[in-house]
Amino acid sequence: MAYFEIRNLRITHKSYEGVKDVLNIEHLAVERGETYGLVGESGQGKTVLALAIQQLLACPPGKIESGEVLLEGEDLLKLSSRQMQQCVRGSRIAMIFQDPMSCLNPVFTVGSIMTDVLRTRKKGLSKKAATGEAADLLREVKLADAESILSKYPHQLSGGQRQRVIIALALACGAELLIADEPTRNLDVTIQASILKLLKELQQKRGMTVLFIANNLSLVSAFCDRVGILYGGRIIEENTTAKLITAPQQKYTRVLLDAVKTESRSAEPVESGEELLRVEHLKKYFDINDEIKHQKHLCLKAVDDVSFTLNKGEVLGIVGESGCGKSTLVNTILNLFEPTEGEVWFEGKPALGAGRKGGNSFKKNVQIVFQDPYWSLNPRWLIKDIVAEPIEVYERLGEAEKLKRVKELLAMVGIPEDACYKYPHEFSGGQRQRIAIARALASRPKLVVLDEPTSSIDVFSQEQILALIKDLKKRFGLTNILISHDLGVVHELANKIAVMYLGKIVEFGSAEEIFRHPRHPYTKALFDAIPSLTTRGMEGLKTLEGQIPSPINPPPGCAFHERCAYACEKCWSEMPQQRDIGGGHMVSCLRAEEFKELQ
Amino acid sequence: MSNFLQTLRPRLKSFGESMYLLARNKLSLIALIVLVLLVLSAIFANVLIPYPQDIADASHIENKLQPPSAEHWMGTDELGRDIFSRVVYGARVSLRSALGAVGLSLLIGVPLGAVAGSFGGWVDNVIMRLTDVFLSFPPLLLAIAMVAVLGSSLNNAVLAISLSWWPWYTRLIRGQAISVKERKFVQAAETIGTSKLKIIFRHIMPNCISPVIVQASMDIGGVILTVASLSFLGLGAQLPTPEWGLMISMGRTYFPDKWWYCIFPGVAIFITVLCFNLIGDAIREILDPKTRKK
Numbered sequence: 105m106a107y108f109e110i111r112n113l114r115i116t117h118k119s120y121e122g123v124k125d126v127l128n129i130e131h132l133a134v135e136r137g138e139t140y141g142l143v144g145e146s147g148q149g150k151t152v153l154a155l156a157i158q159q160l161l162a163c164p165p166g167k168i169e170s171g172e173v174l175l176e177g178e179d180l181l182k183l184s185s186r187q188m189q190q191c192v193r194g195s196r197i198a199m200i201f202q203d204p205m206s207c208l209n210p211v212f213t214v215g216s217i218m219t220d221v222l223r224t225r226k227k228g229l230s231k232k233a234a235t236g237e238a239a240d241l242l243r244e245v246k247l248a249d250a251e252s253i254l255s256k257y258p259h260q261l262s263g264g265q266r267q268r269v270i271i272a273l274a275l276a277c278g279a280e281l282l283i284a285d286e287p288t289r290n291l292d293v294t295i296q297a298s299i300l301k302l303l304k305e306l307q308q309k310r311g312m313t314v315l316f317i318a319n320n321l322s323l324v325s326a327f328c329d330r331v332g333i334l335y336g337g338r339i340i341e342e343n344t345t346a347k348l349i350t351a352p353q354q355k356y357t358r359v360l361l362d363a364v365k366t367e368s369r370s371a372e373p374v375e376s377g378e379e380l381l382r383v384e385h386l387k388k389y390f391d392i393n394d395e396i397k398h399q400k401h402l403c404l405k406a407v408d409d410v411s412f413t414l415n416k417g418e419v420l421g422i423v424g425e426s427g428c429g430k431s432t433l434v435n436t437i438l439n440l441f442e443p444t445e446g447e448v449w450f451e452g453k454p455a456l457g458a459g460r461k462g463g464n465s466f467k468k469n470v471q472i473v474f475q476d477p478y479w480s481l482n483p484r485w486l487i488k489d490i491v492a493e494p495i496e497v498y499e500r501l502g503e504a505e506k507l508k509r510v511k512e513l514l515a516m517v518g519i520p521e522d523a524c525y526k527y528p529h530e531f532s533g534g535q536r537q538r539i540a541i542a543r544a545l546a547s548r549p550k551l552v553v554l555d556e557p558t559s560s561i562d563v564f565s566q567e568q569i570l571a572l573i574k575d576l577k578k579r580f581g582l583t584n585i586l587i588s589h590d591l592g593v594v595h596e597l598a599n600k601i602a603v604m605y606l607g608k609i610v611e612f613g614s615a616e617e618i619f620r621h622p623r624h625p626y627t628k629a630l631f632d633a634i635p636s637l638t639t640r641g642m643e644g645l646k647t648l649e650g651q652i653p654s655p656i657n658p659p660p661g662c663a664f665h666e667r668c669a670y671a672c673e674k675c676w677s678e679m680p681q682q683r684d685i686g687g688g689h690m691v692s693c694l695r696a697e698e699f700k701e702l703q
Numbered sequence: 704m705s706n707f708l709q710t711l712r713p714r715l716k717s718f719g720e721s722m723y724l725l726a727r728n729k730l731s732l733i734a735l736i737v738l739v740l741l742v743l744s745a746i747f748a749n750v751l752i753p754y755p756q757d758i759a760d761a762s763h764i765e766n767k768l769q770p771p772s773a774e775h776w777m778g779t780d781e782l783g784r785d786i787f788s789r790v791v792y793g794a795r796v797s798l799r800s801a802l803g804a805v806g807l808s809l810l811i812g813v814p815l816g817a818v819a820g821s822f823g824g825w826v827d828n829v830i831m832r833l834t835d836v837f838l839s840f841p842p843l844l845l846a847i848a849m850v851a852v853l854g855s856s857l858n859n860a861v862l863a864i865s866l867s868w869w870p871w872y873t874r875l876i877r878g879q880a881i882s883v884k885e886r887k888f889v890q891a892a893e894t895i896g897t898s899k900l901k902i903i904f905r906h907i908m909p910n911c912i913s914p915v916i917v918q919a920s921m922d923i924g925g926v927i928l929t930v931a932s933l934s935f936l937g938l939g940a941q942l943p944t945p946e947w948g949l950m951i952s953m954g955r956t957y958f959p960d961k962w963w964y965c966i967f968p969g970v971a972i973f974i975t976v977l978c979f980n981l982i983g984d985a986i987r988e989i990l991d992p993k994t995r996k997k
Contacts, residue, residue: 120720438894467896480887484909494895540891547895 105177106133107313108281113171115149115156115337126166127152127337134330136280139307139314141328141345143321143360145562149337150317151202154285158197159188175281194225198279200270202286207270208258214269215254218242218276225277241272246302264295268302275306282307285317292425293589297633300327322364322634325349333357363563364592377416379452380583381437381551386410386446388429388436392656404656406432408607409446414600416550419577419584421598421615423591423630427655429607430587434553437585438470450551468498471544475556477536481528487514487539488524494547513542517572534565538572545576553585558593570596591634595619603627606655606663609682613689623691625670662694670695724989731985734978741975745795752788760943768961778963780953786963789945790971796946797975800861800939801926805919807865812872813915817908819873820880821899831877834870842867843929850938857930857946860939864929868922872915879911886910913990921983924976931972947972 115127127149134140144150155161157173157180173180180192201207208217218238223229229237235254242250245268258266267287274282284303288296304327307314318324324331325345332342333356341354352358388407406429414420422430436443439456448455455466471494474480481490491510495501501509511521517538528536537557544552557573558566570593577584588594594601594615601618603611603626611624622628653659659666665675674694682692726732744751752758766783769775777786819830837845842864849863883889884907892902931948933939940946942953947968954964 120723440890440893467894470894472891472894474887474891476887480891482888482892482906482910493892493897497896497898543891543895 105174107136107138107176108134108315109172109174110153110157111172111174113153113156113173114169115152115161116167116169118165118167125337127156129153129171129337129339132332132339132342134313134315136313137311138330139304139316139328141316141318141324141331142334143318143324143331144334145319147562148334150319150334151285152337153334154199154283154315154317157283158193158199159183159185160193194221194277194279196279197281197283198274198277199283200267200274200285200287202289208266210258213255213257214242214261218254218269218273221273221276238272238276241275242269244275244306245269245272247272263291264299267291267295267299271299271302271306275310278310279312281313281315283315283317286319287316288323289319294425294629294633296323303327320364321349321360333360359563359567363566379413380416380450381414382449383413383437384411384447384449386433386436386448387444388432388441389444402656405607405658406655407436407443410607410609411446412602412609412612414551414583414585416583417581418600419586419598420600420602421586421588421594422602422604423588423594424604425630426589428604429655430604431555432607433604434472434555434585434587438472438553439466468494468547469550470553471547471549471551472553472555473537473540473544473557476560477528477533477540478560480540481536481543483528485527486524487519487526487528490528490539491543491546494543498547509546510542513546514539516545516576517542518568532565533561534569537561537565537569541569541572541576545580548580549582551583551585553587555587556589557586559588559590566593573597591631603630606653606658608663608692609690610664610693611689611691612682613687617687617689623685623689623696624664624693625668626664629667629669662692721989725985728985728988731981731988734981734985737974738978738982741794741978742798744791745798748792748795752785752791754785754788757784757788758792758943758945768957768964770961771963777967778961780950780964781957786950786967789950790947790967793945793947793950793968793971794975796857796940796944797927797930797972800857800930801923804861804864804868804926804930805922807861808869809872809915809919811865812869813876813908813912814904815869816873816876817880817903817911820877820911821884821903821907823881827877830873834873837867837870838874840867843932846929846933847936847938850933855938855941857934857940857944860930860933864926864933868926871922872918875915875918876908876911879914880907883907883910914987917983917987917990920986921980924979924983927972927976927979 110129110132112131113127113129114125117124117126132140142150142153152161152166156166156168159180161168168181171181175192175196180188183192208214212220215235215238218241219231219234222234222237223231238254239250242253247253247265247268253261253265253269258269261269271287287303288299291299300323303314306312314328316324316328321331328345330342331345331348332339333348333354334340335354335356341348341352341357343353348357349361352361386407387405387409389403389405392402392404408429410433412420422433424430432441435441437448437455443456450466450469455470488507488510491513492506495506495509507524510524514521514523519535519538519542523531523535523539528539531539541557554573558569561569573584574597576582584597586594586597598615601611601613601615602609603618603624605626611618611622611627618627619631622631653663653666660679661677662668662671662675662680665671668675672695678694680692680694682690683696685691685696725735749755754761761782761784763779763783766775766779767781769779769783771778775785775787777790780786780789815830815834819827840848845867846860846863849866850859853859853863880903889902889906892906897906927947930939931946931951934946934948935952937952940949942949950968951965954961954968958965
């Protein structure tokens with residue numbers, strides 16, 4: 105008998121539309137000590153499964169129709185909730201949740217959260233002993249300064265640190281089965297790699313069994329022994345990792361695989377036209393006056409002296425960890441923020457601080473597609489009104505003409521006409537993103553900014569959206585700025601790349617050049633941290649240690665020196681200037697010339 | 704016309720879904736039925752009541768203070784008027800004044816709150832300090848003071864209640880507006896170049912309105928109580944209007960010997976307020992899935 109087994113589990117969900125099957129698993133078995141990866145996109149039932157195993161599923165609307173969940177032969181679904189709480193959850197099964205930002209109670213210190221858990225599990229444990237044990241656990245998850253972290257509140261920790269605290273909590277009671285529900289989802293690639301390494305290490309040390317839930321095959325390929333693909337609530341394919349990746353049987357598996365293959369795709373070369381957008385020494389500082397701590401005149405340098413030019417027809421990809429200033433840069437260019445200093449030129453005319461009229465023509469020509477189509481469309485508007493919004497601002501058209509334009513735009517992005525009279529919530533993520541693209545094109549812009557256009561939609565739609573973007577770009581001769589943490593997407597679309605770190609562009613140049621020969625150690629580290637399908641085991645995954653320094657008090661010298669593997673003494677004191685190292689490839693690293701052989 | 708029908712269709716669908724959610728909770732379903740009956744009886748009061756002349760100044764002294772019987776289901780008052788007729792008609796008075804007061808406060812409070820939240824800065828400061836002034840008086844006392852200035856009548860009581868009630872909606876909607884204006888679709892509208900006023904009234908306000916609807920439906924109960932209290936104190940409806948609070952006030956002198964005079968209008972207030980509160984809860988459940996009962 106397997107250590108953990110699920111048989112004929114069927115879960116339904118009841119709503120206004122009727123009863124719907126959300127999960128239907130015939131058989132799933134995990135052996136002791138194994139790492140089992142469950143891969144599927146959002147909405148396929150991964151989280152429902154994780155919750156159902158622990159009797160944490162909300163019923164109703166959910167309902168467990170039939171089936172067994174066996175842990176060492178004992179059916180967990182038959183246990184009372186009291187038994188579950190006392191003997192299973194925490195002590196035998198532990199769970200790491202998706203979002204480290206929201207699953208630690210913000211009003212308690214890390215120490216009191218941890219000792220609380222420890223003392224509930226082990227009756228009669230003194231407070232002091234519990235604190236000691238908590239500190240040991242934090243050391244085990246490689247949080248260097250365990251004692252000081254115990255006295256901190258969750259908001260004072262970074263995302264990576266919080267996730268480590270949550271892992272420590274999961275370990276606290278010696279659980280043997282660990283359910284990790286997309287543990288690295290909202291984390292940066294560099295931190296993701298180190299969290300995965302930590303999990304693997306702990307698993308080997310403690311002999312845990314791990315049920316690893318992910319939405320991305322490349323994570324699983326590095327981490328898991330066996331993989332099951334979840335689609336529409338069913339496990340449609342199951343195999344050892346290596347076999348599944350090399351010889352997928354199902355079409356859906358192949359789509360998932362294609363989504364993470366980066367090697368094969370790259371952007372088509374473009375003939376750059378004349379200059380469209382020029383950004384000169386753009387700075388955006390946010391003043392922070394902390395009156396409680398009597399610190400005045402501090403400023404957060406979100407965008408610090410950024411300059412670049414973009415020609416007609418080009419696609420500029422901006423990459424970097426979260427908090428590096430990507431979005432602030434774009435928002436400042438778009439006039440959503442007042443810049444502290446610097447200038448933006450659009451078609452040779454100043455675009456910032458122009459009068460209302462001039463500003464409007466700039467706004468008409470520059471549009472943005474946001475990351476999350478769930479939030480970027482007003483939920484209370486009909487689709488026809490959403491798409492017509494820019495038309496109403498810039499053109500005076502009658503109702504009938506306006507509707508005709510809207511239908512044309514929708515047809516262009518592949519949305520049927522009858523969508524006009526529906527609300528955004530009736531569409532899937534991919535369709536909503538299409539609607540958002542239709543809206544962005546409604547004012548006939550010249551430059552379209554794409555802010556992570558595919559990161560919150562499923563892989564099937566991702567492909568189609570990318571194809572749509574490419575197609576529209578060709579048809580209308582659009583110029584794009586693309587923000588993305590997904591280097592595959594950047595690789596596929598961008599001709600030029602800007603790598604940002606702490607508000608500065610540290611490397612800028614043609615995409616081909618940067619992907620093939622990254623010169624800045626940060627660019628290199630960023631590329632290395634991304635697991636690919638060829639990564640087997642954790643050794644292939646390089647991690648970038650340390651946290652991003654605070655942009656309020658950036659370290660002197662090169663901002664990256666604290667985390668840089670190549671830093672020398674000079675890097676600690678001297679601020680590197682951006683230099684052209686040939687062919688428009690700009691790097692700001694003192695030792696760039698030495699790194700010709702960085703690969 | 705066909706366009707209009709198409710626009711209507713999604714709304715009908717969401718109406719159907721709301722009814723489904725409402726019907727899942729038996730208590731709120733009962734409340735809704737009772738409330739519909741109340742509203743209907745208020746509308747058709749003239750037809751329904753057995754003694755229409757008794758809602759005015761009629762008097763049948765020979766019949767005074769009779770206990771409940773087949774002719775007078777709820778007994779009669781000190782002038783021999785049928786209490787049942789007066790209680791049913793009172794629903795019309797109470798509902799009209801409560802809806803009027805809440806409606807008027809929404810009309811003042813919601814746009815002000817949306818403007819304050821969306822603009823921020825000094826506009827926000829001015830509006831919010833003004834609400835603070837109003838909020839620093841107990842609402843009932845403020846209403847009493849206003850009625851004292853305006854003169855006692857039901858309409859003045861409604862006006863006074865609205866003037867002391869609107870700041871709550873302003874605060875509520877301001878808080879919502881502050882969070883809604885950070886949403887991406889507002890940013891999208893800004894990049895599109897939509898005017899500021901349009902952003903406030905077409906993007907931000909419709910997305911802030913849900914908690915206000917919940918609050919307002921619960922407040923109707925509270926306002927009915929306040930109207931009744933003002934009338935009880937002689938500052939609202941005047942004799943011989945069949946207002947519930949006023950009836951209790953008049954019946955007080957005969958309590959507890961002639962208990963029916965006070966009790967039946969009181970029960971009417973109790974049931975109406977309870978129903979509005981239950982409906983408010985149900986609406987909250989519909990609008991905010993997070994609070995739905997597990």
